[in-house]
Amino acid sequence: MQLTVCGFGGAGGRIADRLVAADSDDRSFVVESVAFDTDQRNLSALDGIPDEQRHLYGVIEAEGEGVDGDRSVGAAAAESAATELTNAVDDAVPSQTEAILCCVGLAGGSGATALSRIADELSRVHGLPVYTLGVLPDLPDDDTEAQGIAKNALRALKDLSSTTDSVLLFDNALWTKSGESATDPAVWERLNDTLTERIAALFAAGEGDLNRGVAEQVVDASEVSATFEAGGVATIGYASQEIERPTESRFGLGILETEGELDETTAIKAIESTSRRAVRGKLTVEIDLDAARRGLLIVGGPPEWLNRQAVADARSWLAQETGSTEIRGGDMPTPDSNEITMIALLTGINECPRVDALKTVADRAG
Numbered sequence: 001m002q003l004t005v006c007g008f009g010g011a012g013g014r015i016a017d018r019l020v021a022a023d024s025d026d027r028s029f030v031v032e033s034v035a036f037d038t039d040q041r042n043l044s045a046l047d048g049i050p051d052e053q054r055h056l057y058g059v060i061e062a063e064g065e066g067v068d069g070d071r072s073v074g075a076a077a078a079e080s081a082a083t084e085l086t087n088a089v090d091d092a093v094p095s096q097t098e099a100i101l102c103c104v105g106l107a108g109g110s111g112a113t114a115l116s117r118i119a120d121e122l123s124r125v126h127g128l129p130v131y132t133l134g135v136l137p138d139l140p141d142d143d144t145e146a147q148g149i150a151k152n153a154l155r156a157l158k159d160l161s162s163t164t165d166s167v168l169l170f171d172n173a174l175w176t177k178s179g180e181s182a183t184d185p186a187v188w189e190r191l192n193d194t195l196t197e198r199i200a201a202l203f204a205a206g207e208g209d210l211n212r213g214v215a216e217q218v219v220d221a222s223e224v225s226a227t228f229e230a231g232g233v234a235t236i237g238y239a240s241q242e243i244e245r246p247t248e249s250r251f252g253l254g255i256l257e258t259e260g261e262l263d264e265t266t267a268i269k270a271i272e273s274t275s276r277r278a279v280r281g282k283l284t285v286e287i288d289l290d291a292a293r294r295g296l297l298i299v300g301g302p303p304e305w306l307n308r309q310a311v312a313d314a315r316s317w318l319a320q321e322t323g324s325t326e327i328r329g330g331d332m333p334t335p336d337s338n339e340i341t342m343i344a345l346l347t348g349i350n351e352c353p354r355v356d357a358l359k360t361v362a363d364r365a366g
């Protein structure tokens with residue numbers, strides 16, 4: 001799917017920047033990128049987003065140094081720069097864009113308020129789906145601070161659930177190891193790698209020449225957008241498994257090795273176990289599987305390993321686990337790779353335990 005990727009605020013800009021870096025010539029999915037922040041230091045540290053696409057706004061309100069989690073100052077900055085922000089995205093959206101992906105840290109004061117301010121306008125002007133990629137915060141030990149952060153995130157989630165087409169969540173708390181702090185830039189880097197690996201795999205799946213003529217059911221952008229059309233919260237599961245491609249040596253000397261015949265059972269088992277690990281392993285945000293109304297399962301690997309029956313069985317299994325009748329599927333052929341990959345996108349989720357936990361903390365503030 002061809003995306004214009006927008007980063008809002010510190011986390012959003014860094015994640016958008018990592019997505020640009022993850023974009024490969026073989027399967028390019030980023031057509032354009034743009035970043036907005038009230039903090040000049042964040043914009044200057046970006047690498048892949050071109051200089052002319054990095055926009056500092058709210059200089060009067062934030063003095064170029066961010067708003068330190070204060071949503072009312074962030075909202076004032078976004079309000080006074082609303083036209084400038086909308087025009088900057090308008091200029092950045094080329095005609096081949098199929099969706100606008102907006103990355104943001106939900107607990108911040110700048111990014112989430114700016115995106116909420118212009119999201120409606122973006123979808124109205126471009127007639128394209130607008131997806132939020134939102135980061136849920138890890139909470140500090142200090143209760144008062146934690147309450148403020150939880151409240152910010154919930155407010156942003158509420159706003160963006162109504163102004164954008166779907167909110168794909170990534171939970172910092174779930175992916176932070178014990179003893180690590182989710183305010184440590186080194187930890188952010190690792191979290192952003194984990195997140196972008198999954199996002200890039202999803203949106204790059206149907207792109208590029210590698211797909212042509214090799215797979216029967218190559219996933220395309222319409223499958224991805226139909227899955228997101230369920231709205232609500234979305235989450236991604238991902239797993240990969242190394243495979244040993246059978247080889248035969250001609251003349252029995254091991255000198256001329258050629259591809260041998262693949263045992264069907266081996267391929268079936270690889271698809272079965274990878275799909276189970278993708279869905280039952282750590283998702284970007286944890287959910288009860290039966291809360292998902294739609295799903296998309298994308299199987300990657302060498303074409304001869306993408307066993308039709310096994311792929312169909314994996315979809316039926318996911319339909320059973322979720323209780324959903326709307327599980328789509330598709331292939332992502334990777335002729336030269338030595339692994340099977342599985343991406344599970346689950347959407348239309350209205351119940352999420354982590355969001356409930358944030359509500360409990362926010363409610364303590366009264």
Ligand SMILES: Nc1nc2c(ncn2[C@@H]2O[C@H](COP(=O)(O)OP(=O)(O)OP(=O)(O)O)[C@@H](O)[C@H]2O)c(=O)[nH]1
Binds near residue numbers: 011109110
């Ligand atoms: N995963 C991840 N989380 C981040 C990153 N940077 C910040 N966060 C978290 O995201 C939340 C929002 O932070 P920022 O994105 O810096 O906030 P902002 O929108 O720039 O707003 P202000 O800093 O208030 O001006 C916080 O809970 C951070 O802990 C990042 O690079 N990756």
